[in-house]
Amino acid sequence: PERTLVLVKPDGVRRGLSGEILRRIEAKGYTLTAVELKNATPDVLAQHYAEHEGKPFYAPLVEFMLSGPVLAVVAEGQGVIAGFRSLAGATDPTAAAPGTIRGDLGRDWGLKVQQNLVHGSDSPESAEREIGLWFPQP
Ligand code: GTP
Ligand code: MG
Numbered sequence: 001p002e003r004t005l006v007l008v009k010p011d012g013v014r015r016g017l018s019g020e021i022l023r024r025i026e027a028k029g030y031t032l033t034a035v036e037l038k039n040a041t042p043d044v045l046a047q048h049y050a051e052h053e054g055k056p057f058y059a060p061l062v063e064f065m066l067s068g069p070v071l072a073v074v075a076e077g078q079g080v081i082a083g084f085r086s087l088a089g090a091t092d093p094t095a096a097a098p099g100t101i102r103g104d105l106g107r108d109w110g111l112k113v114q115q116n117l118v119h120g121s122d123s124p125e126s127a128e129r130e131i132g133l134w135f136p137q138p
Contacts, residue, residue, distance in 0.1 A: 001031075001076045001077055001078060001080075002076065002077065002078060002079065002080050002081060002124070002127075003033070003074055003075070003076050003080065003127055003128075003131060004074070004075055004080045004081045004084050004120055004121045004127045005072070005073070005074060005119070005120070005121045005126075005127055005130035005131050005134060006021075006025065006072075006073040006074075006075055006084060006118060006119065006120050006121075007070050007071065007072055007073070007118065007119040007134075008021050008022075008070060008071035008073070008117065008118055009064075009065065009070055009115065009116070009117055009118060009119060010064065010065065010067045010068035010069065010070060010115075011064075011115040011116075011117055012071070012105075012117040012118060013037070013068060013069050013070060013071055014068055015105075017105055017117065018071045020105070021071075021105075021117070021118060022035070022071075022073070024101060025073070025075050025084065025087065028077075028083065028087060029077060030075045030076060030077040030080050030083070030084070031076045031077060032073060032074070032076075033074045033075070033076050034072070034073065034074040034135055035071065035072070035073050035074075036071070036072050036135070037069050037070075037071050037072075038069060038070055038071075038072050038134070039066075039069050039070075040065050040066055040070055042062065042066070044133055044134070045062045045065050045066070046062075047133055048130060048133055048134075049061060049062065049065075061114065064114075064115065072134040072135065074131055074135065081120070081121055081122070081123065081124060081127055084120040084121075085120045085122065086100075087100060087101055088100060088101050088102055088117075088118050088120050089101060089102040089103045089106075090102065090103075091114070091116060092109060092114075092116070093105075093106025093107055093108065093109065093115075093116050093117070094106075094108050094109070096116075101117055101118055102116050102117055102118070105117060
């Protein structure tokens, strides 16, 4: 079945929203096949966010992602890549629709860093790459 990588970002872990976010994924009918609290490293983040290198928000984003543990999750199910992004809502929590994770639980990005609670892979290629990055197989 299709798989996606979800991260509960440091703001979500700090605010105690990990359970609520996992609950929404399971309530939608997806299966959690890996869940692990991890500390990101600069190396993993450089690979994870390679597409954003050089953008103005890249350095603050990496700094934010290093500010506390993240919950790394693999979720499975038909259509889960698009389905989770739909559950997550628009990137900017202020614009995200009510009913979505970011719309219901997210706050304004603020001046420095975008804190939008979750990450979800955006394509099958990204998903496999990101799952290998966060859950390396020996
Ligand atoms: P992810 O699921 O986290 O990848 O979100 P996304 O796919 O909706 O957004 P994208 O991959 O474009 O950006 C990755 C992350 O970088 C976002 O989740 C934000 O935290 C941050 N980000 C993206 N665009 C901007 C921006 O214009 N300004 C700032 N400050 N941060 C941004
Ligand atoms: Mg993205």
